[in-house]
Amino acid sequence: MAHPPSEEQLPDYALLDDDRIAKRDKFTRDGIWDLYSVEITWRDRARYLLEHGYVLRPRYQPGWTPSWLGTNRNPFFCEDAAMIFPTRTMDARKRDTGELVAIKKVKNDNQEIQILKYIESRRDTTCHCVTIIETLPDPLDPLFTLMFLPLLRRYSDPNFCAVGEVISFIDQSIEVGTLNHLPDIAEANVMMDARNLIPTEWHPVNQSQTPDGVYKIKPRSRTYFPVQYFYIDFGHSVRFKKGCRPLVIGDIGRDDTVLELSHDIPYEAFPVDIHALGSLYLQDLQEKYYSLDFLAPLTESMRHPDPARRPTIHQVHEQWQQIRSEAVELSHIRISAKAATFFGRVIQQAASIVGSLVG
Structure with missing residues (x-):
């Protein structure tokens, strides 16, 4: 997994002058880049997901502070400024391999998981349907399941x-x-x-x-x-x-x-x-x-x-x-x-x- 470049390595377009740094910091204090309500629920799952081997991006870690504070970086070129959409999906990395995965919140009474497992049970390599990596109970809502898929x-x-x-x-x-x-x-x-x-x-x-x-x-x-x-x-x-x-x-x-x-x-x-x-x-x-x-x-x-x-x-x-x-x-x-x-x-x-x- 690559580490973010230092300020000395960054291109000019990713950096701000002093005037724009002041505006950026004001926008940050005003909450422009704060987590919104659905993002907070994903942050609240971070420790649970880590216990099962999945690491959310820094934005969704407990105690996150914006990476651009105290630097001259432009938030639009900081990965942790990006907010998720749609709200029922999230991305993460497998802790052991670094592989990117998608996490989808699915209702327990929805057929999607059962249909995908049925397709997978046919063991047909010519069928171009996504395969489930695993499923976990949603720790915040017993009516939902978290389904882990390859990030496509x-x-x-x-x-x-x-x-x-x-x-x-x-x-x-x-x-x-x-x-x-x-x-x-x-x-x-x-x-x-x-x-x-x-x-x-x-x-x-x-x-x-x-x-x-x-x-x-x-x-x-x-x-x-x-x-x-x-x-x-x-x-x-x-x-x-x-x-x-x-x-x-x-x-x-x-x-x-x-x-x-x-x-x-x-x-x-x-x-x-x-x-x-x-x-x-x-x-x-x-x-x-x-x-x-x-x-x-x-x-x-x-x-x-x-x-x-x-x-x-x-x-x-x-x-x-x-x-x-x-x-x-x-x-x-x-x-x-x-x-x-x-x-x-x-x-x-x-x-x-x-x-x-x-x-």
Whole structure:
């Protein structure tokens, strides 16, 4: 685990002059960076977590004082100024290995833990679902459990840079093994193990910065340093008994462009998940980047207005294999996100063409 740099090692942008130091100290005294109520509850779990081998960041240790006091450091480049969000999750390190983990507070009557343990019990290495490290009773609330998971990163951050990287993502995201269907799909529910991509690690809150909060991270290329993708957040998922028709109601956590969603009329769950994954491919890949038009047949079939005409996950896999067999020849082509303005698009398209010629 890296130690924070000394003031002599810090870049100028992380330091303040005397006038701004006085303002910073006043803001600090006024409580701008104080722990708010939910953060206090995590601080109150710190000793309990330490007894079980997990160390919270300095901000959440009992008796914490801001690291910038008595120095000329800018709080915005001090890791302990960052506040957590959302409130039911926290990050920590394993005391024995230094490995970063995520801690999620889950209601005892929620199916998420049971579903994840069921998936893990299948011992299917082709299923891209997050695995639980362990669970502990919440010492502050007997109605909740603390679930420990690997600390993952949003699958699309940083951006994809080549067609082959997108192909790898789709390969993994439709590989659900023996589940026979997709987990609950939403953009925030697809993550990646980015340790290979960002070997320096990143700050759990300010994810564009290094763990010490000082420098910008410098991600490597997915092409040369591949990553694994995982589905997370099964809080709204449902496990159906064998032979039961998978009917649900409601729209919480679901793709709001799906026509059949209803709060009172039951609908088939699995076609909705297919539509949601198709929407993710459409909005986050096909519409966002150049050179991904080959995804159109896939996204069109997955987002068909009639749920009965949408493919199953296995049919999606078959269709993707046909598309992939031709698209793989484009793997080396560099891609870039589409710009919002006309001139921006012209510049990006030109850069993409040049990149594909010299890459």
